[in-house]
Amino acid sequence: MTRALISHAPLGDTSLPNVDMSTSLGGFHLPAPILTASGCAAAGRELDQFFDITTIGGIVTKSVMLNPRSGRATPRMAETPSGMLNSIGLQGPGIDRFLEHDLAWLEERGARVVVSIAGGTVDEFGKLAARLRTARSIGAIEVNISCPNVEDRGQVFACRAGTAAEVVNAVRRHSDPRMPLFAKLSPDVTDIVEITDAVVRAGATGVSVINTVLGMVIDTDTMRPHLAGVTGGLSGPAIRPVAVRCIWQIRQAFRDLPIIGMGGVRSGIDALELVLAGADAVSVGTAVFHDPSAPIRIQQELQRALGSRGFARFRDAVSFAHRPVDTRTEVDDEFDFITE
């Protein structure tokens, strides 16, 4: 497919400041820190029409399961204030077709790839990890633990430390020991640090935060739930403060844990906020539905935002908001302000 010329987001923009944008996710080196978010970029092919997908950090593919899956009935989506609710039900081709069709294309295209996997049982996660073992072009695996556990009344794995750890442990055991594993955490928990601790002990290299926030919309004309699946995942700018809070809390507890941040990022400044909170890389999701070239635009905006704040390296901005407060200076500033 040939790519479009994007009039408002020129590629190879010469006005970009000189900032080293490279980052690392537990040994997976990225030349730039912006990734797509799982479920918002399919397997990269559609977005490659709008920008060169090899120029962003990488593509996080839509969660793949062992078998083909139809997903849920429609309606699957509702627009909400500064966000959207979705209940797709992990529609997908299954791992075999994913490997031969989607991953093969990404490999040929030369994109850096994070494969997201999802399962209904712990065993399914293990089998998926085993299937990915022979694939050479995968930089990291993201484990979507926000799926209902069929063996436990549909309770979501991510919501309890024990089940979250079981899944990660199964994936770890069946994966190449050097493969970076990221557990994608749900914000719908009482203590996200406790869940992080559990998945790290179970072998996760790092965490992806946050998955969507569980929500619901009722259609006031039909006076019934709007989504066929009744509840859905809320995403978009509405949830960004929740993402910032979760990243912050995890970074406070784990100084060096690799974190992929996501949740409502639609500009470079939004991405910077997650980086300052502790994200080593940032996934762009729902913003793609508003602007299909959002990932490259946001990456360039982030580079400008870093440059204008005097950062020579992206890495230096990671967790920068956690730096100790220099009390004296800030008090002085305040005095100056008051006396004027």
Next chain:
Amino acid sequence: MVVQVKGQILDVRRAGSYYVMSLTAPGISENARPGHFVTLGIGGAETSMVLRRAFAIHQVQSRGVYGGTLDIVVSVHGKGTQWLVDRRRHDPIDIVGPLGRPFVLPKEAVSTVLVGGGYGSAPLFMLAEQLRERGCRVDVLLGAGTEEKLFGALELKRLASTLTITTDDGSLGHRGRVTDLLAGVMDSSDAAVVYACGPMAMLQRVAQIAASRQAYSQCAVEEAMACGIGVCMTCVLPVIGEDGVTRMLRSCTEGPVFRGDRVRWADIGTVPADTLGAPTGGGH
């Protein structure tokens, strides 16, 4: 080729219950075929409306003072479409297109019938012109709830051998539904293909009537979309493939035009049990 361009509003004008908007869309209008659609980013950069809005391409001019331009027909349903029709001349607008699979045109000069429900007639103008250029006979049926909700009757009259109008309230044309009269129109022109765009219930009936007369039907669906480019998986409906297997297909990239005999119209809004990968008992 699909492109994202920064276009401009050229004109917004009323047409009955609807608005016709002309936009500059360089790189899109040149490649647009009947049945293609565009999506527009709405509300500006800081908008609370995060999803694009999709519109069938109504007309295109590939050259002119403004380069490529296109027309869409907007029915105001909510805040997003209201924002759109409130735009003024020269306001910028982010456009992605041409999207989707267009109508398939017959190789031979056969008789065709075009059926439009409400502003579903919007993509039928370009189609009628191109069918005429191929020497096809074109008969048109337009239906809507009321006269104000009919779109483009005068212009279509110029392009069609016959134009039949129905309204639910009888305010113009025959009282009733377009599908009440479709069989008669098809029989009198010996139609080989029916093209339709409108509500699902209308499309379902059109597909049935076409099949009963051994004619092909090409139906453009309108499903709620989030992305319009094939990534979000919200706009799916059950469609039977060449292999006889039902899959949940995206109306944005595998449609919006489907063969009427392939869509499981009665099952839209559900996942039929025999769909590839359908949920099995007990699971999610």
